[in-house]
Amino acid sequence: MKVLVIIPxxxxxxxxxxxxxxLSKDAPYVDYxxxxxxxxxxxxxxxxxxxxxxxxxxxxxGIGGAVQSGYRYALANxxxxxxxxxxxxxxxxxxxxxxLEPLQKQEADVVIGSRFIxxxxxxxxxxxxxxxxxxxxxxFLCTGIEIKDSTSGFRAINRTMIxxxxxxxxxxxPEPEAIVRAAVEAARILEVPxxxxxxxxxxxxxxxxxxxxxxxxxxxxxxxxxxxNHKRRK
Amino acid sequence: MSNTxxxxxxxxxxxxxILIFCFLKRKTLxxxxxxxxxxxxxxxxxxxxxxxxxxxxxxxxxxxxxxxGLFALCIFFIIIxxxxxxxxxxxxxxxxxxxxxxxxxxxxxxxxxxxLNEKADENSNMQEGA
Numbered sequence: 274m275k276v277l278v279i280i281p282x283x284x285x286x287x288x289x290x291x292x293x294x295x296l297s298k299d300a301p302y303v304d305y306x307x308x309x310x311x312x313x314x315x316x317x318x319x320x321x322x323x324x325x326x327x328x329x330x331x332x333x334x335g336i337g338g339a340v341q342s343g344y345r346y347a348l349a350n351x352x353x354x355x356x357x358x359x360x361x362x363x364x365x366x367x368x369x370x371x372x373l374e375p376l377q378k379q380e381a382d383v384v385i386g387s388r389f390i391x392x393x394x395x396x397x398x399x400x401x402x403x404x405x406x407x408x409x410x411x412x413f414l415c416t417g418i419e420i421k422d423s424t425s426g427f428r429a430i431n432r433t434m435i436x437x438x439x440x441x442x443x444x445x446x447p448e449p450e451a452i453v454r455a456a457v458e459a460a461r462i463l464e465v466p467x468x469x470x471x472x473x474x475x476x477x478x479x480x481x482x483x484x485x486x487x488x489x490x491x492x493x494x495x496x497x498x499x500x501x502n503h504k505r506r507k
Numbered sequence: 508m509s510n511t512x513x514x515x516x517x518x519x520x521x522x523x524x525i526l527i528f529c530f531l532k533r534k535t536l537x538x539x540x541x542x543x544x545x546x547x548x549x550x551x552x553x554x555x556x557x558x559x560x561x562x563x564x565x566x567x568x569x570x571x572x573x574x575x576g577l578f579a580l581c582i583f584f585i586i587i588x589x590x591x592x593x594x595x596x597x598x599x600x601x602x603x604x605x606x607x608x609x610x611x612x613x614x615x616x617x618x619x620x621x622x623l624n625e626k627a628d629e630n631s632n633m634q635e636g637a
Binding site: 308326327328329330331332334338341342345346349444 | 603604607608609610611612614615
């Protein structure tokens, strides 16, 4: 099966090369695509120098728009599986096989790499974990699916989901909403344990000042997504 | 409503319509998004020419003074127009997003084709040299 690893990158000049090198070492059997989301630093030059496989957005679209470009690319180039990992090196590509396995066995449509199952590695701050818990409960209430790490950006999807996400993908803080979007399509969602590291460099897209806005927006988005899409049953 | 007010209102509304038509003629406004402005203007014009209908309508919904009714109506139209603007902006950002993504993917293809061409050129140059 053809696998594409999508790496959204915004101002990741310090870590992008390492992320790509580690990926090529850990999983030489996959293709990858870096989506340079109109970085203002030298991310693009580094990618050019490396002769990396990348696309460069002419306008900054944010994480959702960047990831969606990757899914569009995967759709157009007939990939069977698409994996997204962060460009900052916090997702350990050694776990790529773990995330891919359920898809290759066709046991799931969406696989989420979760840092809260094995409870190893970087666990994020207490505040942030509390926020994630609230979102997880909300997702459970809306869809009946139990997720432990709904904000994890380490996830793999199969062809059916690539088609869905290429067409519509949430824009701003997409991870939890994307789960709900998949859930209302009756996708089989599976969480597997992975270990995450603390960010090497760069800034998380969730900054402390924005967290109240983040929680409010994502909560409304989850509820809206649930009520505007009727659940399909298989 | 006094006659003077009525006259000034009509003059204001005529200016309003002339402005809209000028914009439409110069194509700085597209008709699709101007319909709301036109409808709002027509309703206002109707109420200015027949103030009694407005006084009755305003009484019916429980507002005492006709002027307050007029203000409420204006604010209502402005809110509707603002909402439609937000909806237009959202639709446009959606389209811009799709375009941006498509351009980026095409740019990668162009880059790859150019690289292939360069290689092919180098190969043919080398063959000519030999």
